[in-house]
Amino acid sequence: MTPSPSPPAGGTNASPQPHGDSIDFQPRKAAIIGVGLLGGSIGLALRRRWPSIEVFGSSRSEKKRQRALQTGCVTTACEDERAACRDADLIFICTPVGLIAEKAIQLAACCPEHALLTDVGSTKRKIVDTVESDARAAAKFVGSHPIAGGEKTGPEHATADLFENKRVVVTPTERTAADRLTRTIALWQALGAEVLQLSPSVHDDQLAGVSHATHFASCAVASILREDEITLIGSGWRDTTRVAAGDPQMWSDIAAQNAAPITVRLRAIRQQLDALIDAIDAEDRDTLMRLLTAAQQLRQCVPAPDSIRAPDSIPAPESAAETDSDA
Template sequence: MTREIRHLVVIGTGLIGGSVALALRRAGCVGRITGVGRSAENLQLAVDLGVIDDFSHDVAQAVADADMVLVSVPVSASADVFRAMAQNLPADAVITDAGSSKQSVMAAAAEYLPNPSRFVPAHPIAGTEESGAGAAFAELFDRHWCILTPDEATDADALARVRSLWEATGSRVMQMDAAAHDEHLAAVSHLPHVAAFALVNAVRKSGGDDPFRFAAGGFRDFTRIASSSPEMWRDIAMCNREALIAKLDALITELGVLRAAVDGGDADCLLTEFAAARAARDAWLLKYGDEL
């Protein structure tokens, strides 16, 4: 059963934070919603669009009456947010987040929150390349996974309330060890974003008057996520650097195999590698395509 949220404070009222607010309004399980951020223009837009009811630029002031706090900021900013809210946070308030890496955020919560057992880390695996409150929409999380990464110290009531929150957004909720989460997401989320940025830069630096002139659908589809926030993905790469380096090394190895085959005219190797990749992708879509 969905647990009612009396006063939700959304710190970072952009695509993810705004979409959570709209999804909870759709579910009818939230009362007042306060947005927190630096941009008065974005926050006023969120009010005008009905995403939030009111806003503040002061984290400590905003959370003083909250029973649920969603931290939806770049992962490297989590520590500053936790530090700012620590003195004013009600003892019974529950905190969750939406960061794409979990171990670094959990370490920050343990260091700065007065009762880190009331923090339940979460990662909704949904998004677009757009940003800001104007990009938010209530259906963003429908049927997408949201991974919770509690540890042995996590309060059971807080965990139940956060699970209820994410289920109310339309997410399918599962739990996972934080280290396992960071390892898996480095491969299927963080690496593709870094690769998309690298591909666009490789073409950009390739020379000629307009190297993108003949780019078409395939290039557009592959590089769509390179339109995502550079600041956000810089932070994710830094906060999950160990796992990401291992995945980058694996990609570099695969590119080396293909480069050697092209350089050596080894058509059989190329066919074998391309066919194996196609088969793996087709098998993934067959097994999980309905979940995408």
């Protein structure tokens, strides 16, 4: 396992690294800043992989610290982030995205020289740019984004296998230290993930497409519900709007971190909506069929959740109706 320390080409995904169980370092102490679902799951996964590791978790919430201890996510819980990072080999910043860069810079100043700092934020460009404006933090930090999670939050829902067969994007730049990148990749692989490398801006552009803009579009759909229609809701509405139940504060932070790529994608969605409205208004069946068939083909080319590799090509469309269609 000798991943290249250079950043990937701008516009395309690097292939995922093969799943590796080997890792050439033995972390003795990890610090997790923010012990929620992701931070807690990192703690459990680290302890399963290296049973003797010390895992210090910090949270401002006394209740969350207690739950993290009770569920075994951490071996020590503390309020003071700096204390958690003292002597740590690994530091995971699992706070809301708006706080990550600031904490990385602060903690890089007080953690050991050899420490690796990483994060789990679902935006990367602003975080990495800000961290790299500080030489000491730039030397220790590699951006990470595990594509894993769930609607349930808090350390009580953490699981040691949350990252098993999930993708983790790491986002090196020209300033990233080669040894830190190697260690970051090996670390996520040791926790069961498939790692791929993207530049921070390509990451943000692509995540805007498959996650961030999707979230806001789902909120727009949920917004128009009328209370007297609740009794008529079926599985279609339920699934299409599931993510709209997410934390407004968190998504507002994400919007602030990745505004331009998100609004580009939201405008593309709006353009598609307009085309559908126009075709329905004009009773233009040919255009409507073309738009619906294109959407169906794109949706059907996505592999099942347990198969995380992309198909070689987009398959021919197959009918998979929501309800019945027979004459």
